[in-house]
Each structure stands twice: as structure tokens, then as C-alpha cells.
Amino acid sequence: MTNSIGDVKKADVIFLTGSNTTENHPVMGAQIRQAVKNGTKLIVADPREIPLVRDAELFLQIKPGTSVALSNAMINVILEEGLENKEYIENNTEGFDQLKEVVAKYTPEAAAEICGVAAEDIRKAARLYGGAGVASILYCMGITQHHNGTENVMSLSNLALVTGNLGKEGSGVNPLRGQNNVQGACDMGALPNVFTGYQAVNNEAVIKKFEAAWEVELSNKPGKTVPEAIHAVEADEVKMLYIFGENPMVSDPDQHHVETALKKAFLVVQDIFLTETAELADVVLPAASYAEKDGTFSNTERRVQRVRKAVDAPGVAKPDWVIIMELMNRLGYNKVYNNIEEIHDEIRQVTPQYAGISYKRIESNGIQWPCPNEEHPGTPTLHVGKPSRGLGLFKPVEYVMSEELVSEEFPVIMTTGRILYHYHTRSMTNKTEGINKIAPDNFMEISGSLAESLDIADGEVVRVHSRRGHVEVAARVTDTIEDNVVFMPFHWADGANVLTNGDVLDKLSKTPGLKVTGVRIEKIS
Amino acid sequence: MITLTINGLEVQVEEGTTILQAAKKIGIDIPTFCHDPRLVPHGSCRICVVEVEGARNLQASCTTPAAQGMKVTTESDVVVESRKGVLDLILANHPLDCLTCQKAGRCTLQDLCYRYDIKESSFEGERKEYEIDDSNPFYYSDQSKCILCGKCVYVCSQLQGTEAIGFAERGFTTHIATPFDKGLEHSTCVSCGNCVAVCPVGALVPKSKTKFRYWETKPVRTTCSYCGVGCQMDLLVKDNKIVEVLPADGPSNHGLLCVKGRFAYNFVGHPDRLKTPLIRKDGELVEASWDEAYDLIVSKVNEIKGEFGPDAIAGFSSARGLNEENYLMQKLMRGVIGTNNIDHCARL
Ligand code: SF4
Ligand code: SF4
Ligand code: SF4
Numbered sequence: 016m017t018n019s020i021g022d023v024k025k026a027d028v029i030f031l032t033g034s035n036t037t038e039n040h041p042v043m044g045a046q047i048r049q050a051v052k053n054g055t056k057l058i059v060a061d062p063r064e065i066p067l068v069r070d071a072e073l074f075l076q077i078k079p080g081t082s083v084a085l086s087n088a089m090i091n092v093i094l095e096e097g098l099e100n101k102e103y104i105e106n107n108t109e110g111f112d113q114l115k116e117v118v119a120k121y122t123p124e125a126a127a128e129i130c131g132v133a134a135e136d137i138r139k140a141a142r143l144y145g146g147a148g149v150a151s152i153l154y155c156m157g158i159t160q161h162h163n164g165t166e167n168v169m170s171l172s173n174l175a176l177v178t179g180n181l182g183k184e185g186s187g188v189n190p191l192r193g194q195n196n197v198q199g200a201c202d203m204g205a206l207p208n209v210f211t212g213y214q215a216v217n218n219e220a221v222i223k224k225f226e227a228a229w230e231v232e233l234s235n236k237p238g239k240t241v242p243e244a245i246h247a248v249e250a251d252e253v254k255m256l257y258i259f260g261e262n263p264m265v266s267d268p269d270q271h272h273v274e275t276a277l278k279k280a281f282l283v284v285q286d287i288f289l290t291e292t293a294e295l296a297d298v299v300l301p302a303a304s305y306a307e308k309d310g311t312f313s314n315t316e317r318r319v320q321r322v323r324k325a326v327d328a329p330g331v332a333k334p335d336w337v338i339i340m341e342l343m344n345r346l347g348y349n350k351v352y353n354n355i356e357e358i359h360d361e362i363r364q365v366t367p368q369y370a371g372i373s374y375k376r377i378e379s380n381g382i383q384w385p386c387p388n389e390e391h392p393g394t395p396t397l398h399v400g401k402p403s404r405g406l407g408l409f410k411p412v413e414y415v416m417s418e419e420l421v422s423e424e425f426p427v428i429m430t431t432g433r434i435l436y437h438y439h440t441r442s443m444t445n446k447t448e449g450i451n452k453i454a455p456d457n458f459m460e461i462s463g464s465l466a467e468s469l470d471i472a473d474g475e476v477v478r479v480h481s482r483r484g485h486v487e488v489a490a491r492v493t494d495t496i497e498d499n500v501v502f503m504p505f506h507w508a509d510g511a512n513v514l515t516n517g518d519v520l521d522k523l524s525k526t527p528g529l530k531v532t533g534v535r536i537e538k539i540s
Numbered sequence: 541m542i543t544l545t546i547n548g549l550e551v552q553v554e555e556g557t558t559i560l561q562a563a564k565k566i567g568i569d570i571p572t573f574c575h576d577p578r579l580v581p582h583g584s585c586r587i588c589v590v591e592v593e594g595a596r597n598l599q600a601s602c603t604t605p606a607a608q609g610m611k612v613t614t615e616s617d618v619v620v621e622s623r624k625g626v627l628d629l630i631l632a633n634h635p636l637d638c639l640t641c642q643k644a645g646r647c648t649l650q651d652l653c654y655r656y657d658i659k660e661s662s663f664e665g666e667r668k669e670y671e672i673d674d675s676n677p678f679y680y681s682d683q684s685k686c687i688l689c690g691k692c693v694y695v696c697s698q699l700q701g702t703e704a705i706g707f708a709e710r711g712f713t714t715h716i717a718t719p720f721d722k723g724l725e726h727s728t729c730v731s732c733g734n735c736v737a738v739c740p741v742g743a744l745v746p747k748s749k750t751k752f753r754y755w756e757t758k759p760v761r762t763t764c765s766y767c768g769v770g771c772q773m774d775l776l777v778k779d780n781k782i783v784e785v786l787p788a789d790g791p792s793n794h795g796l797l798c799v800k801g802r803f804a805y806n807f808v809g810h811p812d813r814l815k816t817p818l819i820r821k822d823g824e825l826v827e828a829s830w831d832e833a834y835d836l837i838v839s840k841v842n843e844i845k846g847e848f849g850p851d852a853i854a855g856f857s858s859a860r861g862l863n864e865e866n867y868l869m870q871k872l873m874r875g876v877i878g879t880n881n882i883d884h885c886a887r888l
């Protein structure tokens with residue numbers, strides 16, 4: 016996030032899209048509700064009538080995957096009605112004329128057609144957002160998990176730039192990070208193209224720096240993303256996968272395809288449970304859980320916070336860092352860390368954003384990076400004054416319909432997500448009885464009229480087909496979803512990700528288009 | 541700034557500060573039942589009264605603003621008498637089953653009865669009788685113990701924003717309930733437990749699998765391992781086991797948690813946890829030693845690297861792992877194995 020979580024209470028208007036916050040980031044969702052009670056106006060754009068719609072001033076039930084059209088039309092109205100921040104555009108941005116040209120054809124009427132909402136509501140949303148003193152955009156996977164996810168994000172950032180809603184307390188463009196330490200994993204360079212702190216692997220100076228710090232030789236050739244690595248196993252280019260704390264058998268799209276790859280490679284899995292993925296492994300390494308080790312996580316507002324050991328790990332399980340270090344040592348790299356703080360200190364030396372964040376300083380309260388030195392208080396809001404790349408560049412984008420959508424054989428759009436009671440692939444949440452009592456089984460939300468037209472009753476088990484395969488699942492009839500859209504959580508194995516598409520990746524971020532899958536629903540008996 | 545004296549000590553505070561806050565600033569403890577700094581002050585319990593020189597009545601310190609030159613006494617005889625009166629009234633219809641009450645040791649009523657030497661009520665009060673609502677899987681509501689401080693209702697509406705519970709009926713039978721007393725199971729309650737965390741007595745209590753007393757536990761402050769909000773919480777540990785999780789006042793959660801952080805901690809000590817390394821032999825995963833597992837991995841890495849080069853190996857790191865572990869994982873792949881094939885499921 017460019018802002019802090021608490022900043023939601025400082026915004027006059029929040030534009031929330033592609034995030035079911037009260038279920039996926041519940042305590043943040045609660046803070047959005049506190050803000051609304053305090054007078055903040057909330058706009059929700061989502062294919063589902065999520066719980067926060069109750070609190071919204073305006074709800075746009077858009078078709079999945081149509082965010083670009085909506086943002087462009089909102090910019091269109093803002094420019095039409097003179098709600099843009101001329102001074103900000105003049106002083107801080109580049110490429111405004113091209114943007115103007117592209118959004119010109121996205122009239123509210125044209126976008127209304129694409130998004131499946133009323134043109135008047137698009138105008139209202141634009142006026143609310145554009146007319147606000149301090150406006151914030153919050154989004155999550157509903158924006159990024161599309162074949163054009165990066166473009167969705169660009170269109171939102173155009174919207175923010177046009178109105179100058181960036182780099183201020185309470186206003187910015189804020190992705191909510193899903194899992195507890197996605198932010199930290201990215202910061203730490205668990206990405207194929209960057210070292211820690213987003214230092215590029217194809218930059219000679221960066222390579223030199225890390226070669227000196229680690230006393231090794233390094234490759235400057237960017238590596239493979241998770242989906243690319245899985246494809247590469249099939250293509251015989253990758254022979255071994257070492258998976259630490261992930262369960263791609265359930266979390267990744269197109270499960271059958273993932274399974275083939277995992278079976279083919281020499282597979283090492285390091286986890287706390289024998290997950291669906293670990294079951295396929297050649298070697299399984301038992302790890303300590305978060306409650307059994309010391310260290311740090313970085314939350315979605317870039318705050319580095321302490322994790323502390325409370326209990327002992329079972330059996331001979333070890334903290335992941337110990338396992339990885341011992342492997343390093345046996346592979347001939349002899350660096351020994353006596354405790355986790357020594358690793359943290361090494362991170363600080365090679366990562367400018369983390370340089371000032373010592374364990375001592377975060378003993379009671381975490382610090383938000385960038386924090387370049389020990390005197391620095393940390394950074395609650397990014398891009399203050401100006402976007403960090405100097406001038407904010409407008410990147411005009413066009414709406415492109417997902418190929419998943421143009422099919423008569425698979426006429427219904429399936430979208431996926433999480434529910435409040437489960438986490439990712441359930442390997443942690445399904446160990447709690449009460450959770451299983453409330454959310455025992457997979458389900459698929461379907462509108463009353465679609466259910467009726469297919470003669471499906473509430474609770475009836477139906478077969479859902481996509482190009483990749485089929486699953487059987489209980490239908491949950493609801494009035495919170497549109498007629499040609501169904502929703503399935505992805506927590507269950509043999510569920511949503513059997514159907515999703517792993518081939519169509521966003522060109523830039525390589526994120527799979529999980530939020531839009533063409534499906535056909537079949538009554539079983 | 542305003543200057544006032546509390547128990548003879550001078551204290552400077554900003555305008556708008558309550559007497560309670562001013563006292564806290566200089567380490568003077570005034571008891572409260574219904575106060576919570578995050579809520580709109582409602583001042584209903586009167587246990588926090590103090591004597592203000594020149595005022596005709598005792599003042600509720602949680603709602604009375606400090607004023608310039610004010611002279612406050614927090615434990616004078618009249619104050620103590622008044623507090624005893626409040627406790628006496630509460631006890632008139634409170635079951636005295638502290639011996640078996642799960643809240644013992646974390647109960648404000650118990651603590652204050654001890655502090656003010658109240659053994660039993662002087663009233664022959666009628667007892668409240670309610671059926672325990674245990675329909676929620678994570679906590680139960682025993683309204684015979686409720687002291688009507690209102691905190692659960694206001695936390696649910698003002699902070700959690702769910703509005704699942706409210707006051708039902710009036711007078712003696714007033715109690716906390718879901719609309720139409722239909723029970724928690726059939727309410728909009730999302731089991732965040734934020735009401736449970738603020739209940740000063742044993743009326744809202746987590747369902748516990750393990751028997752424990754709060755004084756037997758040790759709190760360990762940590763960060764929730766579920767979503768990216770990064771809530772701060774205390775794991776209560778007894779005999780190497782987490783027996784409860786309590787919300788802490790962290791910068792991103794301000795004392796709130798959700799159902800996952802608060803109640804879904806059973807996985808930590810679960811019997812299904814992996815306890816030893818496993819190696820596939822004849823198609824089956826069988827137990828192995830660390831040495832065997834490491835040796836096998838090392839020989840495979842060397843073999844594949846030798847034959848196909850380092851880019852034939854790929855690592856997936858973890859969005860659930862620690863920063864330090866993610867750092868080490870990419871260092872292993874890049875610095876030791878020699879490939880940039882390292883990623884994690886940021887996109888999923
Ligand atoms: S558990 Fe949460 S939602 Fe349920 S009544 Fe308590 S505060 Fe409200
Ligand atoms: S249930 Fe607890 S928190 Fe709620 S009003 Fe009663 S005593 Fe107060
Ligand atoms: S308690 Fe809930 S909201 Fe807070 S970090 Fe954990 S999962 Fe997220």
C-alpha cells in the first residue's frame with residue numbers, strides 16, 4: 016500500500032474495487048466501516064454484492080474483468096465536468112493528452128454497456144471520487160487476477176493522478192496484500208527479476224553489490240515465475256522444484272496441469288503439514304510454524320513487525336531458516352547464522368529500505384519502510400509531494416475482453432475468491448473445529464434466476480465444466496450475484512482451480528486470469 | 541495545557557483530557573468497567589467515580605474533562621464507599637462461582653471485590669436466570685453474569701461494525717442478545733471475538749479445549765500469520781501449548797482481531813503436523829533422518845546442475861514465511877545454486 020491502514024479514516028471518499036475487505040482483510044474492513052460511520056463515503060465496484068455494500072453510498076455491480084472500462088469512463092466524466100486537478104496534472108504528470116484521447120470514447124453510456132451498470136451510476140461515482148478533497152482507492156485480487164490485471168491497475172492509477180489523489184495522507188492507490196507476508200516476500204526478493212528492495216538482477220551495479228556482499232558469482236538473467244516454472248517442467252527445461260511453504264496443487268490455476276508437472280520434477284516440499292503438494296514430493300522437510308520461531312513479517316502497509324516464538328516445534332521439525340541455512344552449508348556455502356537477528360542484520364546491509372529497521376527498534380511497535388537509517392521514523396505514506404518516479408506517467412489503457420468470455424459452450428462467468436473463515440488452501444484453518452462447523456464444504460454462489468432457468472435448487476450438487484475440466488459442487492442460491500456470474504471460493508482442492516485457466520497470464524505481472532473463467536453448469540440428475 | 545492535581549500530584553494535560561486519562565498519565569489507577577478509550581464515552585457503571593474538590597457529587601472520571609486548577613482525590617473514603625456500593629449492587633445478582641468460572645484471574649469484578657474487600661452482597665437480590673447461549677462455535681454468552689457495562693454492544697457496533705448484538709428488554713431483565721433473542725448462531729455475528737475480548741466479567745467467554753487458569757499462562761506478543769493486515773496479538777501459552785489468543789493494541793489493528801487470528805490457532809499443535817523428514821521409497825513417503833533428506837537433496841542438486849545447469853532448478857518461496865526466510869531462500873537459489881528461478885505466490 017502507498018498509504019497506511021489507518022488512513023482509511025482520513026479519506027473523504029473511498030473507492031473500493033475487487034476487494035471483499037470484511038472477509039479477506041477483516042480488521043481493515045472493520046476500519047472502513049468505522050470511517051463510514053465517521054462520514055467517509057464509500058463507492059464499491061464489484062461483481063458481487065459484498066458485505067461492505069451495506070455501508071456504501073454507491074454500488075456498481077460490474078461484470079468481472081471490466082474495470083478498465085469503468086475507470087476510463089470515470090476519468091471521462093471527471094474531465095467532462097472539470098473535476099480534474101489541473102495544477103497537479105500540470106506539475107506532476109506526463110502524457111495527459113494521450114490519456115484524454117483514449118478516455119474520450121469511454122462515455123458513461125459506452126462503459127455502462129460493457130460493465131453492465133447504469134450510465135448514471137458511473138457519473139455519480141466519478142462525481143463522488145472526483146469531487147472529494149481526499150480520496151483513496153483500495154483494490155485487491157479482483158483487479159490483478161485478470162489477463163489484463165496490470166492494465167486494470169494502470170487505469171486506477173490514471174484515475175488517481177487525474178485528481179491528484181496520490182502521495183497524501185489518506186489518498187493513494189492501495190493494493191491490499193492477501194497473505195500475511197506477501198509484502199515481505201516481495202521486499203526480500205523472492206521474485207525472479209529482483210533482489211531485496213526491488214534491486215534488479217539485470218543491473219550490473221546491483222549484481223556487483225550482491226556478489227561482494229555474499230562473496231559468490233551471480234547470474235544476471237531473470238528467472239522464471241511460478242507459472243513459468245511449472246510450464247518449464249512440462250517442457251523438460253526444469254528438472255527440480257524446491258517448494259517452501261506453498262501449496263500450488265490447490266492455489267494454482269488448472270490443477271490437472273500443475274499435478275502433471277509436480278509429478279514429473281524431482282520435488283522437495285518444506286511445510287508444516289503434508290499438503291496436497293507435499294503428497295507428491297520426493298522429499299518432505301518438516302518446518303516450524305510461525306508460533307515456533309522468531310523473526311519478522313511485513314504487513315500490507317509495509318510495516319515490519321516482530322514474530323516471536325511461543326512454543327516448541329513438534330518432533331524434529333526446524334524453523335525454515337535453519338533448514339535453508341543447513342542446505343546452503345551442505346551445498347558448500349559456509350555462512351552460519353547463530354540466530355535470526357543475524358539474518359535480519361544482513362538484510363539491512365543490502366536493502367536500503369530496511370536499513371534503519373533493527374530488532375531493537377521494533378521491539379514494541381513495527382516500522383514502515385522505507386526507513387533508510389536508525390534515526391528515520393519510517394514512512395507511513397509513499398510518494399509524498401510527487402510520485403516516486405519523478406513525474407507521474409499516465410499510461411492510457413484500452414478495455415480488452417477476456418478470451419474466456421467469448422464462448423457459447425461456456426456461457427457463464429465464474430469468478431473466485433476467499434471467504435472469511437478459511438485461509439488460502441485451508442491447511443491451517445481446517446484444523447479448527449469451529450471453522451469446519453461454519454464452513455465445512457465447497458460451494459458455488461448462483462443467482463436465483465440462473466438457478467431457476469437450470470432447474471437447480473439451493474444446496475443441490477451440480478457439475479461445473481470449463482475448458483480445463485469439471486467439478487461437482489453444491490449450489491448456493493443468492494441474490495447477491497448477477498445472473499450470468501457464479502462465484503466459487505478457491506480454498507478447496509478439486510474445486511475452483513480445476514476449472515481456472517493457467518495459460519493466459521497478464522503480459523507484465525504474469526498473474527493468471529483467475530477472476531474470469533468461462534463455465535457451463537450442468538444439472539446432474 | 542491545563543494543570544490539575546490528583547491525589548496531591550500535579551499533572552499537565554491537554555484540554556479535553558478526561559480525569560481518568562490524566563490519572564493514567566501519572567500512574568494512578570482508577571478502576572473502570574464500562575470504559576474503553578476506543579469507544580464513544582457512555583459512562584454507565586459509575587465504578588470510576590472520584591472526588592473533585594468543590595463539586596457536589598462524585599464525578600465519573602471516564603467522562604469528566606479535567607479542568608484548570610481541579611483538585612481530584614481518587615481513593616478517599618467517600619469514593620471507596622461509593623465503589624463498594626456499586627460492587628454490592630452488582631453482586632446482588634451475580635453468581636459467585638469464581639471457583640469454577642473460566643474468567644477467574646482476568647475478571648475485573650473479581651479484582652475489584654478483592655481490592656475493596658467485598659465478600660458477598662448485602663442485598664437479598666433476585667438472581668438473574670438465563671440459558672447459556674452456546675450456539676456460536678467459538679464463545680458462549682452467559683447472561684446471568686453480565687453486568688451490563690455495554691462494551692460488547694458498542695465494540696460490535698462502533699469498532700467491528702457488525703451490529704450483531706444489542707440490549708434486549710428493559711429493567712431487571714435487560715440483557716445482551718441478538719435481535720429477537722434468536723441466538724448467536726442465527727445472527728449476523730462473524731465470530732471475531734472482539735466483544736469477548738472486552739467483556740470485564742465471565743459473561744462472554746471463549747470456548748476452551750484445554751483447562752487452564754489465566755495466571756498459569758504466559759503471553760507472547762506476535763503478529764498474526766493469516767492476512768496482510770498484520771494484527772498484533774498475544775498467544776497465551778501453558779505447558780508448551782497455545783490455549784488462547786488475545787488481541788493486542790497494534791498500530792494496524794488497535795485491539796481488534798478477526799475469527800482467523802482469534803480462534804483458528806489449533807493448527808499449531810495439531811497431531812497432523814509433520815514431525816520428521818520424509819523420503820519417497822518405492823513410491824511411498826517414509827520417515828527419514830535429516831541427514832538422509834539433506835544428502836538426497838544435495839546429490840540431486842549437484843547432479844542436475846552438472847548435467848543441465850543451474851536454471852534447471854526452480855524454487856518457490858513462501859508468502860507465509862518470515863522475511864528472513866524469504867531472504868535466505870532467494871540467497872540459496874541465487875547465490876548457492878546459481879539461478880534467478882525464485883518466486884512465490886504473490887499473484888495468487
Ligand atoms: S463476535 Fe464480533 S461480530 Fe460477533 S457479536 Fe462479538 S463483536 Fe459482534
Ligand atoms: S456481556 Fe460483558 S461486555 Fe457485554 S454488557 Fe455484559 S458484562 Fe458488559
Ligand atoms: S486477525 Fe484477521 S484481520 Fe488480523 S491479521 Fe489476522 S487474519 Fe488478518
Ligand code: FES
Nearest residue numbers: 574585586588602
Ligand atoms: S468506567 Fe466510568 S462510568 Fe463506567
